[in-house]
Amino acid sequence: MWNKGGPKGDPIPYKLPELLAAQEAPVFICEGEKDADNLNAWGLIATTNSGGAGNWHQALDQWFAGRTVYVLADNDEPGRKHAERVAYHLGGKAAQTKVIDLPGLPPKGDVTDWIAAGGKPCELLTLCHSLPDARSITQALPSTVLERPSAKDQRPSPSPIHQSKAANYGHRNQAARRRWDFDEPQDHVVAKRWIMKGLLARGETSGWIAPPKAGKSALVGDLCVAVAAGQNWRGKRSKERCAVVYFALERGDLVRRRLIATMRRDGITTLPIRLVAGNPDFATPHGITAIINEINEASTHFGLSVGLIVFDTYAKLIAANGGDEDKASDQAALLAKISEVNLEVDCHVALIGHTGKDQSKGPRGSNAFGGNYDFEVRIKGEDHRTASIVEANDAPEGVLTTFTMEGFELGRDEDGDPIDIGIVARDAPAQADAQEAGLAQRKLSPSQRIAFEALCEAINEAGELQPGNPRIPAGQRAVNEDLWRQYAYKRSISNATQDAKLKAFTRAVEALLASHHVSTWDGFYWVNRGQS
Incomplete structure (x- = not known):
């Protein structure tokens, strides 16, 4: 007392x-x-x-x-x-x-x-x-750690990013280090500092990767609005309302219109979001300080801590700072500078990037990019798109959300023509189907859950309406069993033989039909609506 x-x-x-x-x-x-x-x-x-x-x-x-x-x-x-x-x-x-x-x-x-x-x-x-x-x-660091590299250790003709690394290996780098000593019992659990639980945490970095025109910037913009409003987002719970700083290295006007449209659609008048159009300078110590000052000034302006920083796109960011995305050394140098900034401001950093020609191999350029974030969100599909978490360090992998784009009219131009903008639709189609079906995935076995998620993904990416079939609900898209099975195999419903895979898939289909999660007719399958 x-x-x-x-x-x-x-x-x-x-x-x-x-x-x-x-x-x-x-x-x-x-x-x-x-x-x-x-x-x-x-x-x-x-x-x-x-x-x-x-x-x-x-x-x-x-x-x-x-x-x-x-x-x-x-x-x-x-x-x-x-x-x-x-x-x-x-x-x-x-x-x-x-x-x-x-x-x-x-x-x-x-x-x-x-x-x-x-x-x-x-x-x-x-x-x-x-x-x-x-x-x-x-706790001072050993002097051997803080010494600048000698001339003989420098690479010849370094890029501006590498020059920045050498020139700035001083006070701020020392101050930004974080250290933990383990000479005492670690008897407490250090939880992640969630902004959006299960997705965004302070101190982490994510990559949002997709081909051009696949909706990656639109999806991240939709997430920014939820973070700044302190709202839940696509099944993820908001734990901290934060300000957002969005660095748009390309199409800043488009990003602005999209944010405005999303806010108007959701009935939001103002939000603590700062959109910065242009190229952030990571190549000089002065430029890095300016980035940190921009973020801290946004916190002061809004009276709210910045929690999410977006760089759109990463390819433009590395090119603007004199780097080559195909060179691992240039990738690593820029990513080290981004980490340095994040140690100072303690936010979640979202990097928006492009896939290469082979979309299954992830981000374009050197694989150093993919090795330097905590998880990657990979987006694929055209009309109906699936965003999946892959390459996660310590988080579950799998489907994050499914989504479509919808048009929104911002107003009329001087000629009276509508000003339309595409934004992420409010409801995720597969998730909405799952919710209407009364889905409680925790009650499904692992193979049943994989099969159900595979069906959602197959319908979102390749499902077709069946207008001539009276047994399939009007407006309901469906896929045949062969396509569903291909998606289930891709998700590794079993790691054993082909025969074992087929048995695991067949049992999962039978269980999902018996529990009314899924219905079938004439060789086509769909997710039930309004049944439990």
């Missing part, structure tokens, strides 16, 4: 009940109860230790395991040492720890003084989000 001036009994953090009640919120550690109370009045979760500076007790560490922690340093030597001591203690336990030096503090000033001088919650959150992890500040 906490009495005025400190707890009675074993050391505990100030305002412990509030700390425990908000497990997903970041925690602010101050030097004193008054400071914590002032931040709590803003609706933030703030605490302190008893005894003031220099009295952090190891027993307090346990309460911050797996949390994001911001340590606010008082503006004097004891305050700074205390903040660094707290950060050091929590370095192996908290998910992330940052030491915050508030700007403009008088000597011996603290967060209460900063608030009295006009400091605002959004300014504090933006400052906290933009600074590097404290572990890279409090």
Whole structure:
């Protein structure tokens, strides 16, 4: 129990009940109860230790395991040492720890003084989000790691991307490093910091890959609107409403019209989305700093942390920075710079790219691209398209969503003609079919689930209407068994012999028909509507 001036009994953090009640919120550690109370009045979760500076007790560490922690340093030597001591203690336990030096503090000033001088919650959150992890500040890296490469180690005639890497191997790179020590028991679970649960997490990178005109930019734009609105998206649950910064390296006007159309279609007037048309400069240290400043300024402008950054397209990005997408070294150099930026701003980075001539082989150019993100979303199909997660590091692979495009009229031009734009339709066809069928895929066996998803994909990509067949519902597209089986085999319904594959498929079809998930007539199969 906490009495005025400190707890009675074993050391505990100030305002412990509030700390425990908000497990997903970041925690602010101050030097004193008054400071914590002032931040709590803003609706933030703030605490302190008893005894003031220099009295952090190891027993307090346990309460911050797996949390994001911001340590606010008082503006004097004891305050700074205390903040660094707290950060050091929590370095192996908290998910992330940052030491915050508030700007403009008088000597011996603290967060209460900063608030009295006009400091605002959004300014504090933006400052906290933009600074590097404290572990890279409090624990110096070995000098051998920080030395710049010698001349003999440099490649001859490096591209601008490589020149940037050599020229900028200094202060910001050191500050952006994140470190964890494992010389103490790791007895807590460090969860991903989800923005859209099961899809987008802070600190990760994804690739959205498709042929030209396949809807990849439209699908990512639709996702941006959901992130900025704090809405669920195609079965994925929103965990954090975030601002979005979208770098459009091509067709910026088209991206703008599409975002406006999606917002109007959904009845949304304003959103924290910043669209930046042009070529971001990753080839110089100044350019990288400008990108980081753009993102941080967007956070300040919206009063909301940026959580999603989009680069559209990756091919234009590497070309604009003097690289060649066919060269693994150029790919790796640019991707390292993107990672450097993300270490600074701590967002999810979505890279939109093209497939090569053989779409099954993934992204165009060197395979270094595909090896540097956490998962890839590959889109295929024409009228009815399927987006599938492939090449995922630690996430389930399979169909993410199915979708179609629909027209939306933005208005009329000076001649009175409609201004039409194609956007992602609100409902995903296969997912809608599944929901109307009362599908609970967790109740299906693995082979049944693979067969069902294979049917959805086959219908979306190659299904045809059967107007002359009265037993098939009007407007219902269907596929024959041979095509369904091909899609099921492609999804590896069994890894054994051809005979075993056929048996697994046949049993799955029989189970799906018996459970009324699927219906058939005259050799054609479709997903049921309105049956359970």
